[in-house]
Amino acid sequence: MSQNASPSNRLASLDWLRxxxxxxxxxxxxxxxxxxADGYLSEGYPExxxxxxxxxxxxxxxxxxxxxxxxxxxxxxxxxxxxxxxxARIYPGFxxxxxxxxxxxxxxxxxxxxxxVRQYLANLVMFSPALGQPFVDGVYWSxxxxxxxxxxxxxxxxTGVFHRWKLELVAGWLVVSALNxxxxxxxxxxxxxxxxxxxxxxxxxxxxxxxxxxxxxxxLILLAAAFGLSTSLMGVARDWMQGHYGVSVPMGGLVLxxxxxxAVLIAAIRFGASFRPTGLSLALGGLTYPLYLLxxxxxxVLIDDLxxxxxxxxxxxxxxATMFLLAWSVWRFVEPPLRRTxxxxxxxxxxxxxxxxxxxxxx
Numbered sequence: 001m002s003q004n005a006s007p008s009n010r011l012a013s014l015d016w017l018r019x020x021x022x023x024x025x026x027x028x029x030x031x032x033x034x035x036x037a038d039g040y041l042s043e044g045y046p047e048x049x050x051x052x053x054x055x056x057x058x059x060x061x062x063x064x065x066x067x068x069x070x071x072x073x074x075x076x077x078x079x080x081x082x083x084x085x086x087x088a089r090i091y092p093g094f095x096x097x098x099x100x101x102x103x104x105x106x107x108x109x110x111x112x113x114x115x116x117v118r119q120y121l122a123n124l125v126m127f128s129p130a131l132g133q134p135f136v137d138g139v140y141w142s143x144x145x146x147x148x149x150x151x152x153x154x155x156x157x158x159t160g161v162f163h164r165w166k167l168e169l170v171a172g173w174l175v176v177s178a179l180n181x182x183x184x185x186x187x188x189x190x191x192x193x194x195x196x197x198x199x200x201x202x203x204x205x206x207x208x209x210x211x212x213x214x215x216x217x218x219x220l221i222l223l224a225a226a227f228g229l230s231t232s233l234m235g236v237a238r239d240w241m242q243g244h245y246g247v248s249v250p251m252g253g254l255v256l257x258x259x260x261x262x263a264v265l266i267a268a269i270r271f272g273a274s275f276r277p278t279g280l281s282l283a284l285g286g287l288t289y290p291l292y293l294l295x296x297x298x299x300x301v302l303i304d305d306l307x308x309x310x311x312x313x314x315x316x317x318x319x320x321a322t323m324f325l326l327a328w329s330v331w332r333f334v335e336p337p338l339r340r341t342x343x344x345x346x347x348x349x350x351x352x353x354x355x356x357x358x359x360x361x362x363x
Contacts (some may be wrong), residue, residue, distance in 0.1 A: 008080060010277060010282070010285070011268065011272040011275070011277075012047045012267070012269060012272070012276060012277040012281040012282075013148055013268035013271070013272040013274075013280065013286075014065060014068075014069065014272075014285065015264065015276040015281040015282065015284050015285025015286075015288075016268070016275065016284070016285075017061065017065055017264060017268050018062070018065065018284075018285050018288040019238065019284045019285065019288055020058070020061070021058035021059070021061040021062045021065070021288070022053065022058065022288040022291050022292055023058070024054070024055040024056075024057065024058030024061070025055055025056065025058040025059060025139075025292060025295075026055070026291070026295050026299075026320060026323070027048075027052045027055040028052055028053065028054070028055025028056045028058065029055075029295065029299065029300075030045070030295075030299060030303065030316050030319070030320070031044075031045040031048050031049060031052035031055075031156065031316070032044075032049045032052040032055065033056075033245075034052045034201060034300055034303070035049075036049070036245045036247070037244055037245050038112055039111065039112050039306075040110075040112055040300040040304075040305055041300060041303060041304055042307070045312065045313075045316070049359065053241075053247070053248075053249055054249060054253070054257060056237070056241075057226075057249075057254075057257050057261065058257075059142050059263075059265070060197070060200055060230075060234075060261055061141065061145075062292075063142075063145070063197050063200040063201055063204070064200045064201075064203055064204045064261060064262065064265050065202040065204060065265060066146060066149065066204060067149075067202060067203060067204020067205045067206075067207070067208070067213075068202070068204035068205070068207050068208045068265065068269070069204070070086075070149065070150065070201075070204075070205070070208065071204065071208035072208055072212075073085065073086075074153055074157055074162060075212070076207075077157070078157065079154045079155070079157035079158035080154075080158075080188070080334060080350060080355055082150075082153065082157055083150070083154045083341060084140040084152055084346050084347065084350070085343075086150045086154075087342070087346065088339045088342045088343045088346070089339070090125075090143065090146070090147065090150075090197075092334070092335050092338035092339050092342060093124060093289050093290050093293065093330060093331075093334075093335050094140075094293060095124065095338075096290070096330055096334050096335070096338070097290050097293035097294045097330065098120075098123050098124075098136050098137070098140075099120075100294065100298070100326075101137050101293075101294065101297050101298055102115055102119075102120045102123070102136050104297075104298050104301060105301070107298060108301045108305075110300070110301055110304070112299070112300075113213040113297055113300075115136060118133060119133045119134065119136060120136065123135060123136045123140075126140070126143070126144065126147065127144060128140075135248070136297070137293065137296050137297045138296065139292060139293065139294070139295075139296050143293075145194055145197060148191070148192070148194055149194060149201050156169060156219050156341070166205070167206075167209070167218050167219065167222060169205060170202045170205055170222055171222055171225075173193070173198055173202055174198070174199060174202060174222070174225055174226060174229055176189070176193050176195060176198075177193065177194075177195040177196075177198045177199055177229060177233075180187050180193065180195040181195050181196060181232075181233055181236070182353055193306070196233050196236055196237075197230075197233075197288050199226040199227075199230035199233065200226075200230050201231040202222075202226045203226040203227060203230065203262065204265070206219055206222055206223040206226060206264060207266060207269060208224065211269050227258070230258060230265065231254070231255055231258045234251075234254040234258060235251065235254075238251065238254060247293070251347075266305055271341055283328060283331070283332070285333040286331040286332075287324065287327040287328045287330075288327075289331070290326075290327040290330040290331055290335070291323060291327035294323055294326055294327055294330070295320075295323045295327075298323070299319050299320075299323060302315070302319045302322065303315045303316055303319050305317065306318065325340065
């Protein structure tokens with residue numbers, strides 16, 4: 001299911017979940033991270049920082065929803081059609097948002113955000129750290145994990161195992177994740193097999209499987225295992241935050257947060273019919289991707305420039321509203337034509353080399 005699908009063929013409840021996740025991440029960056037370390041903001045928001053720190057878990061919610069959505073979009077679709085659809089969904093918004101961020105950082109030249117043309121060119125291929133260049137904006141790390149997840153799903157579709165042995169595939173993924181995180185400790189495996197966040201993607205897949213095919217002992221057991229493993233692995237990010245910021249969410253809070261994250265997804269699916277798709281829900285769901293890509297570094301620059309003149313709270317509110325407007329503009333006017341052009345060009349290329357897509361559904 002594409003985030004740009006028409007209102008008639010999507011769950012509006014998932015659009016509201018995406019918005020919730022995006023707002024949580026924005027709050028985390030503006031109200032906690034900006035002044036917690038690295039000098040992004042001159043002034044912080046200590047009044048709400050203890051609550052805003054939980055906002056980074058919005059990324060966990062994104063991964064959980066992604067597992068469900070990708071399993072849904074893969075139903076009845078060939079691997080090549082799936083790959084084209086996901087690439088067209090991700091790349092245009094990424095390039096536009098990354099370019100805007102680069103231009104603003106280039107002219108604003110904050111002490112923490114020096115950029116170069118070489119860095120920009122490396123970011124065009126998305127996997128810039130593999131080319132020895134940092135991301136233009138640090139939030140891109142999660143997009144890389146999404147792309148790796150898409151790759152494995154496309155491979156599973158190509159080999160036919162995604163539909164025939166989905167539960168066995170998920171079980172194996174959970175085993176590999178547990179072995180690497182608790183025994184092996186390989187950084188390469190953590191990236192290649194997404195072992196830190198894999199249980200969240202897997203839980204989303206399992207929620208879709210149960211939703212589409214009904215409850216079964218195997219599905220429920222695997223979902224419980226995925227939940228337990230994802231809860232245990234939340235300690236990885238917690239330890240990093242404690243070392244980097246000197247503060248972190250207590251483990252009890254993380255457990256409750258993970259319960260809430262899974263519960264809201266299940267509730268959104270279970271009671272999705274109660275949320276009528278509208279143009280508003282379509283727009284809110286669609287703009288969350290460019291909002292996520294645009295808000296951090298651009299927001300830090302703008303808040304720091306505005307706060308001395310209008311106050312830190314008005315600055316945060318004004319910049320948040322500006323980011324929403326900018327993200328909506330990218331979603332509404334920029335992404336659609338670029339996506340259509342990319343889909344047509346990609347289909348022409350793959351058919352010229354002898355491959356067939358044959359999927360009538362829009363990417």
